[in-house]
Amino acid sequence: MVNLTESLPRPGATIRFADSGGPGRPVVLSHGAGVDHTMFEPQLPVLRDAGYRVIVWDLRGHGASALDAGTRFTADDALDDLAALLDRLGLDEHAPGIPGADDLRRDRPVLVGHSLGGNLAQALVRRAPERVGGLVVLDSAWNAGPLGRLERLALHFAAPMLSAIPASRLPGLMARASAVHPAAVAQSEALFARMPKETFLDVWRATVSLVDPQPGYRTPVPLGLIRGAEDRTGNIATAMPRWAAAEGVPEHVVADAGHIVTLDAPDAVNDILLALLATMGARTGESPATP
Template identity: 30%
Template sequence: MSHDLATADVRGTTLAFTDQGPRDGVAVVLSHSLFFDHTMFEPLTERLVEAGYRVVAYDHRGQGGSAAASRDQVSMDELTEDAAALIQHLDLGKVHAVGNSMGGFISLRLAARRPDLLLSAVALGSSAEEEHQLEAFAPLVDLLGEVGGAPVVDTLLHIMFGDATLAAGGPVVDHWRASMADLGPEIADSAYQVIHRRSIVDELAGCAVPVLAISGSEDHAYPPPISDENIAQTTGGSWHRVQAAGHSVALEQSGEVADLLLEHLAG
């Protein structure tokens, strides 16, 4: 499934996005992981559109088809403001904000800070906490800034996919291996901000919108309970753990995630 990218000029940057499904459908905004782009949600988008939802999948500034950005412009706070601005720019009304990993940081921040824009928030393979593996990830980010993705692509794949997915291989792994190998040193700016993000656990206390956390049982970056029970406890929301999936649960087990998401949206 391939769709032309549109662009929106918001907050001094240009965000690339796809906008599919009925314009009068309830909107779902999909926010991607670090090292990926909006296309990681293509299988999920297809299911949501078939169910009658309007689906907007966008690229963060500094990644994918969106405009380049400096390190200080790609913090999680800046990206959250971008997401809010895009929702308002497209006049989507209240939306379901769904994000995987980095995108989940955005959906949770929207839940805490912009409940006026949300019907619900869904965090896939994500966390509300500070980075628990900062000492391990910081040298990798420094190396990315020197050499780009190609020399460390196996490490990136191990972080972003579960063991079952990597063992099975196939077109999905091959595609993202090539994509990650093609990342330039500038991706380190986004990666730096991911691992140096602040906890929003306190902000999410008394969260005013429903939150669903979906984790992968083989997540090497944010293993359960960080990516499921902890988020649910913090937000008063719910959680579900998907077997045979890692950090990119929305991509690795898209069918099961779509089922869970559609049940959540209907509720």
Template identity: 30%
Template sequence: MEQKTQPDETEKTISRPGCDVHYWVSGNSSKPLIILIHGACADHRQFDMQIPCLIQDYQIVRVDVRGHGLSRPLAGPFSVPDAVEDIVSILKETGRNNAIFLGQSNGTYIIQELEFRHPGMVRAMIIVDGTYIFQKLSRAEKLLLKLTPAIMSLYPYGSLIKSMADGSAVKESTRAYLRETFGRLSKAEIINIMSGVSGCVHPEPGYRTGCPLLLIRGEHDKLGNIKAAMKEWSLREPRSKYVVIPDAGHCSNQDNPEQFNAMMMEFLKGLPELVSYSR
């Protein structure tokens, strides 16, 4: 099924266990492929401000992750491994063997798990405000992750939406987008998603990412252990670069798109893989 949504973007769907996953394709199919994966409870529009920078030099795929946006309803629990296999199926539909990946928050967990399970499919990663899912957590961190869905369930629906949006961004336009997008989900859907996200961490001592890695964090991102984990992650990876975006929170690509886009394009243009990009 295909449907034109914008002059330069085609909406497609792929049938997957539990739901039909919607994704959007734009750009030049002869150029390197970059796949954009949004954060928990958001949707593909989270990367609207990155598209103009990428459209000339890349083929772009952006996805509504299962259980989000138009990729609903979802039958059964949300899980990061299931989302990974959705992305693998979409990648195969493009006729490519690999891609560059850009993800925000939960989108970064999907990308990390994809690279872990399918080495070689990820040519490079741009990680936006996401923790390292292969770290060893403290007892307190494990307990907080486990309790997060239950704590969220105690909030009245309206308060939950506002709290999630306010905690994720410093710019009002970003918060407005998040309130609107989160508000499309029921409280049960939000808890289902967050339950899957909270269970995605699995320590892998000695594991290293096998590709170039750009780690970007908003200066004011105070969610979870992201600040400490991203810095430690950068020290573990010899092919990584760590950048802090000023005047930005957990959604740094939306809070400060100018600075974010500059760092993103600098990283992409420096990738040696683009010289001999495999299909």
């Protein structure tokens, strides 16, 4: 397990993070709802060994990033936390001596987000695209995508349905819905069990609130999409293919993997992620790589 040695004081919470450092292209990993940074453990050494500067963090109310007493989780706060993390690390500052818009983009961080982390990364790109050099989304809803009537109803009733499930059963149910392989299910259940039910429901509502359709919107930075073939969470299995078609990018579907694709199929995700990052421009001071 990566030790989150750094702290970022924020209104209502203390954010814990780790930064591998070095001159490589920054890659910021944002985990999904109810889990923590350990869902990316199989990816961390691979990205570091490939020369990337890897930043991993626990969202507020998750893992080591505690909420202050009386504070509830909101999407706005979590999004501001991500922006503040970029500020703290100076990740979107233009490297001296690299002129031109293309070079500027290549020096910006790539945001890699799973589920809620992917929703937050999308929202930050939508709010401040100049701060980001690339976006990789894993098993996440398409924030700006159109929603059908049934999809809207499902989003509306998801939280009330979850609230009816006893707290003792919720972690196991979520884990079995999120992963395919027994080891991944067990790890997921242990992570879900750490979060109080009330907080998890707030997190779920926050995730839904980030879905904000905007017809015609297209991601203004290089985009990569990854999905587990067995993911049945929300509308991801239908929305992500539509997203890929609308943006004109491939959807990378990982066989024999569920919602937490990084744990179910770590080697396949590592290969896809490295290939996607290579297409998003050079690491600082280097030429673009060939995937």
